[in-house]
Structure formats: C-alpha cells, structure tokens
Amino acid sequence: MTDMTEMSGRPVISATGLFTPEDSISNEELVASFNEYVRRYNQQHSDSIEAGEITALTESSVEFIEKASGIKARHVMAKQPVLDPDIMSPRWPQRSNDELSILAEIGVKAARQALERAGRKAEDVDAVLCAASNMERPYPAMAIEIQQALGIDGFGFDMNVACSSATFGIQTAADYIRAGNAKSVLVVSPEITSGHLNWRDRDSHFIFGDVATAVLVEDAALAPAEHWDILGTKLKTVFSNNIRNNFGFLNRAYPEEAEGADKLFVQEGRKVFKEVVPMVAQMIVEEAERLKIDPQSLRRLWLHQANAGMNRLIAHRVLGHEASEDESPTVLDSYGNTSSAGSIIAFHLHRADLQAEDTGLICSFGAGYSAGTVFVRKAG
Template sequence: MKSSITHGVKILSTGSAVPHFSLNNQTISEIVQTSDEWISTRTGIKERRLLTGSHQSVIDLAILASRKALDKISMDPSQIDLIILATSSPNDLFGSASQIQFKIGAVNAVAFDLTAACSGFVLGIVTASQFIRSGTYCNILVIGADVLSKWVDWSDRSTCILFGDAAGAAILQSCSDIENSILNFQLNTDGYYSSHLSIPYQDNDKPHAFLNLHQGSFKYLYMNGREVYKFAVSQVPLSILKCLNSLNMSVNDINWLLLHQANERILNAVAEKLSISRDKIIANLSKYGNTSAASIPLALDEALQESKIVDNDIVVIAGFGAGLTWGTIIVRWKEFTLG
C-alpha cells in the first residue's frame, strides 16, 4: 500500500543532447528562397541541429540525454521507477519510451509516451510530480525529445527555417516539503485552435475495394505562424501571472524566465508584457531553433552548465504549442543532492 503522506518534488539532475550536423541560415537560403537576415530578424534563429542518417531516431538523442542526467549524479538506471517520454516524433507510433527503458537499463521502470508537442516537457514534469507527491514513485526520468526535421516540408520556408532536433532530460525525486522545488503549476488547452499547428493525417483517395476502408498517412508539419504568435503572447503571460498569484508571488520574485524556445519575438513580447527584463530570459534558440518538447530541458541544462541558475533562484518555466496547449511551472531551484 502506498503512503497517504504528500511528498515534495525536486529536480535532481538534467542532461541534453543535440545532433552533430548543424544547418545555418546561409545554407537554408540555398534550399528555399530566404536569407540569413530575413530569418534572424524575424525569429532570432541562426542555425539548427538536424538528425541525419537513415538509422538515427529520436531514441538515440533521448538515450544520450538520459545517460548524461544519470551520470551527473552517479545514479544506477535500475533506481528509476518511471520514464515519461514527451515527444511528437516517435520512431514507433505505438510509442518509444519502452525502447529507451530497455536501452538505458532501467529494468524497474514503467515507461510511456506523452504527446503534447512543444508543451510536452511541462506536462511531463507536472505528470511526474503528481506520481511523486502521491507516493507512487520516488525517482522519475522525464525526457523531452523531438526530431521534427523528419516531418518538415523542406520546400516550405515558413516552417523549415524554424525547427531543429534535440533531446533534454530531467530526473525528479521525492523529497521533504522543506526541499520541495516544484512550487506550483498551471495548465490549459484550447482545442478550437488545434488546426493552427499540426501534423494532420490524410486518407488516401482509393479505399479498400471490399471494406471501403480508407488508409492514409501523416502529412508535413503545418503552422499558422501569425495565429500561434498571437496565442502565445496573449495567453502565456496570463498563465504565468495566475501561477504566481496562487503562490502569493509577484513578477519581481522571478530570477529567470525560461520559455519554450519558439521565436525570439515571442520571448521578448512575453517578457515585455510581464515587465521582466530581457536579462532574465534564458534563450538558446539562436543555436538550435525550435526543438519542440526538447527546447525547455535543453535550455535548462545549458543554463545550469553555465552556472546561470543558482541555489534558491525562482525559475518560471512556460511551454506552449500544438493542441493548442500551454502551461507554467514555478520552480525554486535546489542544487543537486542525492536523497
């Protein structure tokens, strides 16, 4: 029987991985009609990493990010109780988390995929937190990983300039309320606008002769950039304020703002609406582009490696994207310690 005591949650370790191949704006301008200046001024992106080769998949990046997170704290994979893989580009439509579980040797872990695109890592952290708070699991590996280069139409300059491939991972652990670092969260979905950002399924034109059954395939990624921008800039600040208010905290308490790395204009507009200095924005999309579910854990891991985030900093994390979904997590950062 599981304990009825509510537990705290701390982020014990992080890790990240990106492909070796880098595609800069100049090279993209040789593929579609665009330029480095056009891309940079509208998105803030200078280059992105792509997973090339026929035998590479999202699993390879997720495994590398996971092993880095485990190695930082010398944790044996058998100590992991649950693996949540947030991805919208699995290499198996039935899910990829179980393959990661096997390949990293997490023999005691339950594993499942979570599909929420660019909001996936935030939803993964929240889901993991609920399992820990209830006492169901103690150590949970949350991975955000996507290889949207496989789903981008490389003749469509409105989308091919934006996306890159990456993976990021975090290990969450049960702790006392005093050590608790996940202070609160706030989540939203509005499916009315789901068509603005999607990889839609399309039936073929010729049904099965006997069954009248249509079978098809998924199309390329589609995005209505103007509407997604309007949605993010209007809804993300409201989500952040609501989450802060629930904790009796204010914008002045924020040390770092870590948003999904979609577009530099969105990052700056959200910060401006909240009256937060741009110096407090954690951003790395100039190097990697929009890596979907990987963007937040990748940026978090880099910020920690650069010692930007220190003990007791308040970090506001917000994801937004397809669904349309969006959400906020308020974190009081705690230095890595084994429980």
C-alpha cells in the first residue's frame, strides 16, 4: 500500500479490464421469446381484450429493435430463464453469505485483468470504488467485498450515479490522486443490468446487457509506459424522472405484481433523447474549450453505449461532422446498453491503434440526469 505522506500526484489511466459473459442473446432469439409471451398473454386475456377492458399486447420484431436502438445482441449472465416466456428474468442459485457474490465475482475478474495489464499486485492498490447502477445489496458495500477478494489493504466504497457511475468514479479516483490521499485506485463497474430490465415491455426489453469493467487510475509517477493522461474531468447532474427505477426496501411491491411495474427500469425515451443530447453535447464542447482543446480535433470519442441515434447526434455536434466508426466506435450492437460500463468497454476495445499525443474523450450520460466527461491523451 502507498505511503500517503508522499506528495500529491497527477492522475492517469494505467490500464482497463473487461469481463464479458459467455452467453449472448441475439435479437432473433429475444423476439421469438417475447412474441411467444405476447401470444400467450393475449390468448389468456382474450375475453377482456374483446370487451375493451384491457389492451392487447403488440409483438416485437428484429427490425423494430435495430431501428430503435442499433442493438443486435447482448450478453447475459443467465440466458435460459430470460428467454423462458414463463420467467423472463435472470435466475441463478442463491449464494450463502460466505460465498463471493455474483456481482463481486464478475467485478473481480475485470479488476484482475486491469491489474495484470498494468503489472500491478494487490498491495500496490490503495482503494476500490465500485461504481455501478445495479448494486446487489445496500450493504456491506460491494467495493469492500471486491477489495477483500483481491487482497487489497486499503478502503473501498460504492457509488451509484446510474449510467454515469464509471466516469464519476474516475473523477473521484483522480481527485484522490491529486489530493495525495491515494496513489492507485481501482474503479470497478460490474453491471448485471438484466436484473432490473422488464423483459415483458416491448419498448425496453431489448436494451440492456451484462458485463463488468475496471479502470486503474494512478499517479503518473507509478504508471506503466503505456498509459493515458487525464487532462480534465467534468460532472453534471440535473434531476429528471424520465429514467427511473423505484425498487427499494421502502417500496416493497415486487416487479411481478401489477403495481410493481415501476420497480424495474422505466423511461420516457423520446423525452430523454430530446433533453440529454443537447445537454451532453454542450457540456463536452464547453469543457473542451475550458481545457483549451478544439473539440473538432478530438481523435476519438468513447461515448456511453445507450442508443445509436443519440451517439451519432452528440458526436456530430462535437466534431462538426458525421462521425465515422473510427472516430466514434460502437460496441452497442453486440453488448447492448451496459449502463456505466458502456463507454469503458468502447475505450478498452478501441484505443490500441491511437498514437502518442492523440486526444480523446470518455463520456457517459444517463438517469439523474447525470453526465460525466474524462478527456484523455495517450502518453508519448
């Protein structure tokens, strides 16, 4: 563990890690499952539908999903129960309190990859931040469980800023480095988003996927030769009910009950699109200018993977032209929306080809509303 009496430092990203579940659900598989559920529901309630008491459900289609989102597949931790029309939610055996929790398990896998890539050992790390939108429990903190599983002698805590959690975590870690309170911080984002998704809702059943990422933020003096300087970070929140999940111990209705529908993910998609896109684009441009960076000179944008249309429009407003796949890479098509992990997956998978001194942006946005920017430059 680092001696905290040393001078404050300059934060960099030393490495990242990624855990991807083995199972993936294609749009074709998802539509077949959903449409079977719709057929069963409409048949079961045929009399009420005919009497006008309830509305018949509408089937989904591959074309509808891809046009609405750009998503073609998503990884999940429990494929069979999600596709079962009688269940349509993830299921796995309940683990005892003495076993490593499933969220900590995938977080540890991503964290170990990041540590290995940076050539770090557990004793080199001072803190673990579990920054994610889908926590398995209120306490003990997931971060502390991950910390113990990795063998880190330091501290950890959870933070939840929905889809912006990872970028908020990176700024928090960077602030620890700048203040001299830590020299090496792991920001871990395990996202089992399949658990909060209403797989019976035609407008959202296709959105989310499961994954875990990790970002190692360190003092530049410790960083490996290949690292990314953190040029600046900016966070922003504006309250909105347009993306919401009401599940919690004060709201005891279960999602399976009619009155519990809002205990899962719900959103007003058109309102979110209309309000978030200009907010995020303006935030990026203003922060770039504050850092004396020409936004149109950014070599790459690693944007939150929420919706292909949102990313396309944000990138256009920032760069001043329609962004190419090289300028704004997409992982949404194969991973789906993975909440806070999305922009980190894009950064993890699409950065090796950049040259020294290339400048880019990691950006996330989501419920809250919340948005976070991390401007980075590849070290020379």
